[in-house]
Amino acid sequence: MPRWIAHLLVAMVFAAAVAVAFSRVDYDWNWPAVWGYRRKFLQGWLVTVAVSLSALVVSGLVGSVAALMLRSGNSLVEAAARVYVELIRGTPLLVQLLIGFYVVATAVGLENRYVAGVLLLSLFSGAYMAEIFRGGLDAIPRAQIDSGRAIGLTPWQSLRLVVLPQAVRLVLPAVAGQLVSLVKDSSLLSVIAISELTLNAQEVNAFTYSTLESYLPLAAGYLMLTLPLSALARWLEHRFRYEIA
Amino acid sequence: MNLVVTDLVQRFPAPAGGGRTAGSVTVLDRLSLATGEIGTLVLVGPSGGGKSTLLRILAGLDMPAAGDVAFDGEPLPRDEEGLRCYRRTVGTVFQAYNLFPHLTAMENLLLPLVHVHGLTEAGARARVQAPLERFRLAEHAHKRPAELSGGQKQRIAILRALVVQPRRLFLDEPTSALDPEMRAEVLEMIAELRAEGRQFVLVTHEMAFARRVADEIAFVADGRVTCGGSTEAFFGRPADPRVRAFLATTLVP
Ligand SMILES: Nc1ncnc2c1ncn2[C@@H]1O[C@H](COP(=O)(O)OP(=O)(O)OP(=O)(O)O)[C@@H](O)[C@H]1O
Ligand SMILES: [Mg+2]
Numbered sequence: 120m121p122r123w124i125a126h127l128l129v130a131m132v133f134a135a136a137v138a139v140a141f142s143r144v145d146y147d148w149n150w151p152a153v154w155g156y157r158r159k160f161l162q163g164w165l166v167t168v169a170v171s172l173s174a175l176v177v178s179g180l181v182g183s184v185a186a187l188m189l190r191s192g193n194s195l196v197e198a199a200a201r202v203y204v205e206l207i208r209g210t211p212l213l214v215q216l217l218i219g220f221y222v223v224a225t226a227v228g229l230e231n232r233y234v235a236g237v238l239l240l241s242l243f244s245g246a247y248m249a250e251i252f253r254g255g256l257d258a259i260p261r262a263q264i265d266s267g268r269a270i271g272l273t274p275w276q277s278l279r280l281v282v283l284p285q286a287v288r289l290v291l292p293a294v295a296g297q298l299v300s301l302v303k304d305s306s307l308l309s310v311i312a313i314s315e316l317t318l319n320a321q322e323v324n325a326f327t328y329s330t331l332e333s334y335l336p337l338a339a340g341y342l343m344l345t346l347p348l349s350a351l352a353r354w355l356e357h358r359f360r361y362e363i364a
Numbered sequence: 365m366n367l368v369v370t371d372l373v374q375r376f377p378a379p380a381g382g383g384r385t386a387g388s389v390t391v392l393d394r395l396s397l398a399t400g401e402i403g404t405l406v407l408v409g410p411s412g413g414g415k416s417t418l419l420r421i422l423a424g425l426d427m428p429a430a431g432d433v434a435f436d437g438e439p440l441p442r443d444e445e446g447l448r449c450y451r452r453t454v455g456t457v458f459q460a461y462n463l464f465p466h467l468t469a470m471e472n473l474l475l476p477l478v479h480v481h482g483l484t485e486a487g488a489r490a491r492v493q494a495p496l497e498r499f500r501l502a503e504h505a506h507k508r509p510a511e512l513s514g515g516q517k518q519r520i521a522i523l524r525a526l527v528v529q530p531r532r533l534f535l536d537e538p539t540s541a542l543d544p545e546m547r548a549e550v551l552e553m554i555a556e557l558r559a560e561g562r563q564f565v566l567v568t569h570e571m572a573f574a575r576r577v578a579d580e581i582a583f584v585a586d587g588r589v590t591c592g593g594s595t596e597a598f599f600g601r602p603a604d605p606r607v608r609a610f611l612a613t614t615l616v617p
Contacts, residue, residue, distance in 0.1 A: 262461035268425060270476040270524070271452035280479060284466045 146331065153332040156323045163319030164340045170237055170315055171302045171344065177241035178301065182248025189253045200249065207246035212307050215243055220311040236308045244301045251297060255290035256282060288359040295352030299345045306341070316340050365435055365532060365563050367405060367422075369397040372431030374417050374587075391417045392428070393587035402579035404564045406595075408571070409584035410610060415567045416536050418584060422565055423534040424450040435532075452480055455525025455533040460541040462521035463509040469520045470505040476528050492527050499523065499553060515546030519553055532563035540569060571614050575599055583607050 188200035207215065216239055224235040259282050267277035309318035316337060324333035374392035392414050399405055407415045420426040422433060424440060424447040433440045441447050463472045470492070477488035496502040499519055509517055518538055525533055535554070539547040551573050558564055558577050568574055574581060575595060582592040583604065591604040602608050 260461055262458060263464065265425060265458065266462050266464070268448075269423065269451060269456035269458075270528070271448055271480040272476075273448065276479055280475065281464055285464075288466070 149329045152327040159319050163316040167316040171305050173237045174240040178244035181245030185249035186252035204246045236313045251293045255286035291356050302344045367399045368434045370432045373429045375429045397589045406574045406578035407567045413585040414587045415584045423456040455530040457521045457535045459537045465509050514542045515549045518550045535566040
């Protein structure tokens with residue numbers, strides 16, 4: 120059985136189960152009221168796409184720098200990176216966003232909430248990325264580094280030609296998972312009034328009192344981003360598969 | 365080549381509990397060694413004696429804690445920058461994992477030529493073609509290391525060290541991770557290269573092979589060279605009782 124048919128079958132069984140569950144709730148569906156707000160959903164979705172893509176790039180940079188700091192060999196630099204990673208991973212994103220925006224961003228005079236939101240989300244996701252990247256770099260056997268030195272590579276060449284190509288392949292699944300989380304975590308940006316998909320769905324719900332009709336499209340909107348991301352990751356993983364080939 | 369090593373000391377941090385270190389262990393303990401004008405030096409000795417540690421210093425991979433090393437009267441550099449330049453003039457092959465697994469055999473061969481020695485891709489390809497054919501590896505050039513046998517991997521690794529035209533090769537037990545059938549093909553390649561005048565410093569536990577290729581032998585134990593000199597003398601009438609005991613356990617009668 121081809122993979123896509125299997126996926127389709129499972130999805131249909133799941134949909135049927137959900138449909139049964141919904142049919143048992145006594146609920147007055149009012150799709151037309153929500154349909155009137157379709158442009159609002161679209162605008163929110165586009166903001167989510169833009170914010171997620173920006174944070175995706177910036178968190179990759181933040182994560183790379185922090186990962187290199189974590190294994191720099193300088194204890195002060197390592198301690199700084201370690202504190203950053205543990206603080207971020209140990210506290211709720213909600214708190215980071217509220218303090219980061221209303222206290223820190225205000226203090227440094229950063230008024231654009233979209234820029235602040237992307238930066239805060241990137242700092243959050245970057246901490247997880249840093250640990251993933253560090254794990255990937257640490258997993259490269261010492262013999263590989265030695266071989267690179269033996270042929271006369273500089274440390275930078277060794278990183279670029281030997282370590283990174285192998286580490287990328289190792290961390291790809293974990294990074295993909297982290298990016299999917301990042302897209303969903305962007306929904307919390309609603310708390311600092313960034314007009315992304317979740318905030319718009321909440322507003323539609325408030326206008327129409329149609330909770331399910333507002334939040335089901337919300338879920339669909341995120342899936343439209345996360346599913347292609349997962350598919351892309353699987354494709355890349357396949358392309359970089361060299362050991363088993 | 366002529367190698368003179370004087371009072372070489374190497375220390376490593378001694379592991380203590382909980383990932384901390386407690387002082388250091390001395391692995392090379394004022395090791396000294398002087399060869400004549402020779403082509404191949406073979407390091408032998410008991411496990412943990414310090415052969416690999418010594419070879420890594422000779423190959424410019426590690427810096428000693430103290431002491432001097434000079435090849436042909438030229439002392440080894442004492443800074444990482446200088447050592448990197450030195451490493452570009454020699455070749456080193458380890459027991460295993462020499463090749464980069466994400467690159468094909470050909471790409472492995474091209475990498476140092478293009479990125480370290482400044483050849484064009486075409487120039488590098490031209491350079492490696494004849495050696496690949498000579499050692500019957502051309503048909504495997506497109507394969508990744510995972511698709512090569514252990515012996516093929518080691519022979520490609522030796523070729524990669526060779527095609528940059530190094531002054532000499534350092535080999536650390538190049539066959540000890542291999543099945544017996546594959547050992548022969550790698551040892552044969554080394555013997556062939558040595559016969560055409562290539563210089564080697566090599567560590568091996570294959571005593572019959574050591575006897576065949578070595579001009580001089582150095583017996584490394586407890587961080588010192590306790591016995592060294594010509595191959596005939598070493599195998600013929602070793603003065604050192606430890607060497608006699610070592611040979612008794614390793615030499616096939
Ligand atoms: N990086 C290191 N850190 C700590 N100790 C080390 C390190 N490298 C080697 N040693 C120790 O130094 C001693 C000598 O090791 P070395 O690898 O040079 O021995 P060897 O003669 O090559 O042995 P073998 O025949 O088993 O390869 C050993 O006791 C080893 O545990
Ligand atoms: Mg060794």
